[in-house]
């Protein structure tokens with residue numbers, strides 16, 4: 001990594017291996033933010049209705065491309081949404097259309113997961129096709145059983161779902177998305193092959209106290225929910241370890257402010273406008289800024305079997321205030337840290353209002 005001065009950090013342009021861009025008018029806000037920082041992004045398929053066919057993924061990719069600002073290089077990498085009856089035949093079509101992965105949402109686990117998988121065994125023929133065709137499986141790794149405490153759902157998922165799944169599909173490449181616990185970090189770090197994990201900036205920066213500091217903080221609510229400090233530290237250690245199984249996935253997940261600040265508030269933190277700055281803050285606090293490039297720009301493409309990017313991006317130590325809100329169609333979208341000052345800034349600045 002070129003670190004010409006401690007106040008400047010230049011790295012290969014990163015990719016975001018887990019992002020929600022939504023659809024329709026939302027794309028005018030989300031796509032410029034993500035494309036300003038990231039060369040590529042794995043685009044989540046949990047639209048309403050979900051993206052379940054190769055043709056839908058290709059059409060969605062065109063809508064995203066139409067929202068990329070002129071002169072900006074950005075490639076959306078598309079995913080399909082796994083359901084109990086996603087036909088195995090769709091996998092070859094998906095691969096031919098450039099789809100790189102399929103996303104497993106246990107039914108009821110998170111936003112727009114109602115159409116998700118009710119029993120993993122129902123998807124086995126499709127998983128076989130994925131293993132054969134080389135598509136990755138991305139997982140939201142939480143069980144949904146009402147009797148399992150929300151803070152334990154990730155660890156129980158590993159034991160009950162992921163471990164048997166990996167035994168049954170030893171050649172399937174799996175990414176445990178947005179891991180939040182020490183158990184998940186240890187499980188991934190101790191797995192010999194075909195398993196990796198993404199980590200969000202907010203799970204590196206906050207523990208569950210952030211949900212209740214001075215009152216209920218809906219903009220810190222996401223799924224999997226923030227955990228204890230011991231878990232945050234384990235995630236930070238994993239992200240900064242240099243272990244190629246861990247890489248960047250923001251899980252930037254926009255919702256209108258009115259639905260976040262609501263009696264039944266939506267889960268998701270909007271971090272895209274300052275994503276790299278937030279990661280830089282977390283890595284710097286761990287004394288590991290020199291490890292940011294591998295986590296943000298190298299490990300992801302290596303695991304996905306895609307080329308590393310050529311272009312570079314520079315962060316400068318510069319105080320700037322994150323806008324309180326962005327226009328989001330007719331609604332308002334409040335980013336994480338809105339109205340607060342960050343100490344790193346991507347050059348040229350990207351977090352401005354759209």
Ligand SMILES: NC(=O)N[C@@H](CC(=O)O)C(=O)O
Nearest residue numbers: 020110111222223253267268
């Ligand atoms: N992370 C979240 O809290 N929300 C995501 C869904 C998800 O990634 O689980 C969303 O789509 O809003």
Ligand SMILES: [Zn+2]
Nearest residue numbers: 110140223224
């Ligand atoms: Zn998720």
Ligand SMILES: [Zn+2]
Nearest residue numbers: 020044251253
């Ligand atoms: Zn997500």
